[in-house]
Amino acid sequence: MIIGMAILIAFQVTGELLAVGFRLPVPGPIIGMVLLLLWMQGSGRIDTSVASASDALLANMAVLFVPVGVGAMVYGEVFRRHWLLIAIAVVVGTVVTIATTALVAKFLTRSRTPAAAHVSS
Amino acid sequence: MFNQLMAQPLIPLALTLGVFAAATFVSGWSKGHPFANSVLISVCALILILSITQTPYEQYFAGAQFIHFLLGPATVALAVPLFRHLHRVRAAALPVLVGIGAGSASGVLSIVVITWALGGQENLATSLVTKSVTAPVSMAIAPQIGGMASLAAIFSVLTGMIGAAFGPALLNRLGIEDNLHRGLAMGTASHGQGTARILQESEEAGAFSALAMGLTALLMALLLPVLWKLILA
Numbered sequence: 601m602i603i604g605m606a607i608l609i610a611f612q613v614t615g616e617l618l619a620v621g622f623r624l625p626v627p628g629p630i631i632g633m634v635l636l637l638l639w640m641q642g643s644g645r646i647d648t649s650v651a652s653a654s655d656a657l658l659a660n661m662a663v664l665f666v667p668v669g670v671g672a673m674v675y676g677e678v679f680r681r682h683w684l685l686i687a688i689a690v691v692v693g694t695v696v697t698i699a700t701t702a703l704v705a706k707f708l709t710r711s712r713t714p715a716a717a718h719v720s721s
Numbered sequence: 722m723f724n725q726l727m728a729q730p731l732i733p734l735a736l737t738l739g740v741f742a743a744a745t746f747v748s749g750w751s752k753g754h755p756f757a758n759s760v761l762i763s764v765c766a767l768i769l770i771l772s773i774t775q776t777p778y779e780q781y782f783a784g785a786q787f788i789h790f791l792l793g794p795a796t797v798a799l800a801v802p803l804f805r806h807l808h809r810v811r812a813a814a815l816p817v818l819v820g821i822g823a824g825s826a827s828g829v830l831s832i833v834v835i836t837w838a839l840g841g842q843e844n845l846a847t848s849l850v851t852k853s854v855t856a857p858v859s860m861a862i863a864p865q866i867g868g869m870a871s872l873a874a875i876f877s878v879l880t881g882m883i884g885a886a887f888g889p890a891l892l893n894r895l896g897i898e899d900n901l902h903r904g905l906a907m908g909t910a911s912h913g914q915g916t917a918r919i920l921q922e923s924e925e926a927g928a929f930s931a932l933a934m935g936l937t938a939l940l941m942a943l944l945l946p947v948l949w950k951l952i953l954a
Contacts, residue, residue, distance in 0.1 A: 627861030629796035654798035667785035669764035697910035701824025
């Protein structure tokens with residue numbers, strides 16, 4: 601668990617260093633994520649300490665958003681002035697994304713297996 | 722008196738964990754009602770407490786940053802569920818990749834159109850376009866296109882709540898029954914919170930949602946900074 605945590609942080613640090621060193625327009629933690637993915641693909645398995653640290657972190661990920669969320673208090677003015685725009689953008693944007701993803705994926709699955717097209721309707 | 726207490730980093734830290742534990746209890750007690758979201762309850766309760774005790778956010782964050790710090794390793798850790806479900810991509814590569822790509826693009830475009838139609842708040846748009854990406858990643862992408870990290874993170878959390886609350890009903894209405902399509906849509910639109918919600922329906926849908934969430938984060942982090950310049954041009 602502790603070793604797994606150290607490995608995760610090591611990947612993050614490597615990602616941050618690469619992002620700064622090569623001036624990449626990609627966040628350091630994302631580069632760290634890709635590197636970890638490549639490492640696991642290369643070795644063909646997940647290191648047990650990395651797996652236990654990751655599962656613990658991801659199972660409790662929700663609480664990690666709280667300190668940033670409380671930061672909304674600093675933007676009270678932005679929310680008061682643009683609440684309608686923000687509400688419409690978040691709701692409509694989310695509905696559009698869900699519908700587009702589901703319908704496009706469904707269309708492509710059907711066209712791949714035309715025989716199954718009649719089953720669900 | 723409260724002000725002196727809050728000046729101790731340990732107090733905001735303990736307060737955040739305590740409030741979140743209570744919020745999780747309420748959320749469980751309400752059987753996961755969409756509006757009884759543990760993050761939403763915690764954020765509202767903490768803002769209320771800080772306002773009453775007149776504690777500045779900076780003072781609160783001095784303690785809460787120890788929780789916040791873990792977002793970096795948690796983002797790296799997303800590689801683990803991604804690796805576990807990567808074989809599913811090979812089985813359905815076309816619907817997975819094109820579905821996520823089309824969904825993300827439509828989300829970005831809808832924000833551009835909405836902000837333009839409602840008065841061209843370009844400043845807000847740069848913090849809003851990353852809203853479907855999980856908060857630690859959206860707050861890293863937004864500054865690269867001129868947005869504000871904390872606003873982007875708040876919009877991500879808001880989007881996660883909306884998607885988790887209304888996504889499954891919307892998918893029912895659209896006649897989407899396959900776990901593959903339901904999971905992809907939830908993960909692409911509302912990241913971790915959507916994944917947690919669809920996981921209650923089916924393990925398989927949850928796996929596709931986790932996959933979509935990871936790929937969306939990757940796709941947006943790699944492409945958005947480049948594409949944004951083209952959109953503005």
